[in-house]
Amino acid sequence: MTVTKSGMSEDVADKINSLAKRRGFVFPSSEIYGGAGATWDYGPLGVELKNNVKRAWWRAMVQLRDDIVGIDAAILMHPRVWEASGHVENFIDPLVECGNCRKRFRIDELSDGDALMDQWRDGRADLSTVACPNCGQKKLGPPRRFNLMFKTFVGPVEDTASVAWLRPETAQGIFVNFENVQQSTRRKLPFGIAQVGKSFRNEITPGNFIFRSREFEQMEMQYFCRPADAPRLFDEWLAARRRWYDDLGIDDDLLRFREHAENERAHYAAKAVDIQFRFPFGWQEMEGIHNRTDYDLRRHMEFSGKDLRYFDEATNERFIPYVVETAVGADRATYALLCAAYDEEPDKEGIRVVLRLHKDLAPYKVAVLPLSKNERLTPLAREVYALVRPHFLSTYDETQAIGRRYRRQDEIGTPLCVTIDFPSLDDHAVTIRERDSMAQVRVPIADLVPALREKLGA
Ligand SMILES: [Zn+2]
Incomplete structure (x- = not known):
């Protein structure tokens, strides 16, 4: 996919943020009360986009691999978890x-x-x-x-015995379930456990739109392996995760690796490399790849008294696996994909704003548009909409001039528009218009669904 990039500047950040609000991607939380300080709500288009980002991640990390399984752990955990993890002391x-x-x-x-x-x-x-x-x-x-952890209390009494923390990372839900997952699925090393879920950090200075907020969603995968294999797997995961962004259409010059120096690494990491994205406000971490060694399982063994070692039948050895982790913020990734997709190009009406989102990420795949709001066209257009809708997430729009409506769909990233015009009434054919090239092709209504499927690669 070729993307012509407008200059990434603060100005672009303003445009993206205002587009997000205007078109229903992201709203400030509790806005009628003046907002709730760097918390954000995803609107009708934003929830589709973010769900698509999470779905693409889940598909790549779980469904297309036979060495990774998923879980969905609770946000509230036993308070000892956060002592064992080191967060009470070090976070x-x-x-x-x-x-x-x-x-x-x-x-x-x-x-x-x-x-x-x-x-x-x-x-x-x-x-x-x-x-x-x-x-x-x-x-x-x-x-x-x-x-940075949010503290709360379980039950009606607020004392130290009832303290609970909102989890600051999803990873611990995976570590405490390591044995459950390994035994119920009879997995052999190496294997991974993946999870998507909310985490909470009481950031002193949240900001930059949805980049850093106190409530956010993580997509994490912990890959359990033999200690000697961890360095090689680390490099493999680094490459695999960068490829994932390439596959979603992010230009190479918007991505880079940055390795953490020893004194800035998290308390659990022996090696840490960020995948950074060039946001309009500068290079920032989007994803972290970490070699967590056996730190977490070892600590949970100490604090829980349970033996979490893995038994290797081939060598008759018992040992604590190492963990290579890939951790990305779903909100950050969504924001990065919005920034990477945002484009402006001059056209005869001024400026065409296009979100060149990968078709798998676009909120709507197809927009059905009668050429004009006309009582002869509407019934057929509605018929076409009903035909398309069960196959692709679609929208219908008949207000204002057709050029304006194309622009509206370009601005929210809809890859394909289907236009019903007066000749359609006789030849039972419609026009498919592509977002990126604006090329148009006429197809019989009878062939429309397969034609759309082919263009969307669905
Ligand atoms: Zn002062």
Whole structure:
């Protein structure tokens, strides 16, 4: 797929965000109350797009592979899970408060934030000469450790015995089910367990639209393997996951790998490489590939007292498997795919905005459009709509001029439009118009569904 890219700038971010709101992809949550601070609701087109992203991931990661199975674990887990995982102790951000204006900041938001983060990790962050980004005074207090997990209570009593956490990652639901899955499916190493689900992080500074929010959806896969195989599988997964984005039409120059330095890796990772996407606001992590070693299963063995070792019948050995993890945010991936698909091109009416979404991702596959709103055309157009609708997610539109309606479909990424005109009444044929090339071809209504199927590769 060739994509002509308009310059990726903040300006493009504004256009995409406004398109998302105007056309019903993404709305600010609780907007009639002034919004709920960096939380977002997916609208009628957004839920289709995001579902398609998740479906494409599930198909590639579970349904087309015989070495990966899926689960759907609960969000609320036993509180000991988060002690074992290290999140109670380690899942923290350094937070400073200005002694003058009382605003709070994460250290990495201050000027020279990256260097300050490095100093903080080494236990020697000096903020006495750093100015407050809000008021400019040099009165920032000492960094405090702020746990990013949302705390809640199970049952009517709010005491330490009833503490529960909203999960900050879906991975732990997989680790605690490792033995259940392995035994119920009689899997041999290597094999993976995949999951799509909501996670929650009490981010101090969420932002950049749906890129970073406190409630988000993850698509994670943990691949269990022999320790010696982990480095090779790590590289294989890195390549496989990048290919997935290629297959969905993201240009190569919008993707890159970035390896984490030792002092910025999460507490569980021996190696971590991000797949970054060039968002309009810069290169940012979209997906992380991690070698989690045997950290998680080992810790769950310690904390639960259960033996989670794998028994290798071939060698008569018992050992704790290593885990190579691929973790991508469904919201981030959706946003990246929107950015990658957004295009503008000059045409005789000014600018044509096109979402060049992969056909598998487009919310609607087909739009059925009578040439004009006319009592002679409407019945046949409705008939065609009824014919197409059971096969492809479709929409129907008969208001305004046909050119405007094509533009509306281009703007939401609909790959194909089917137009019913006056000759259709006699020749029982309709026109299929393609979004990207705007090429048009006339086909008999009797052949329409197979013709659409062929063009959509469905
Ligand atoms: Zn201040």
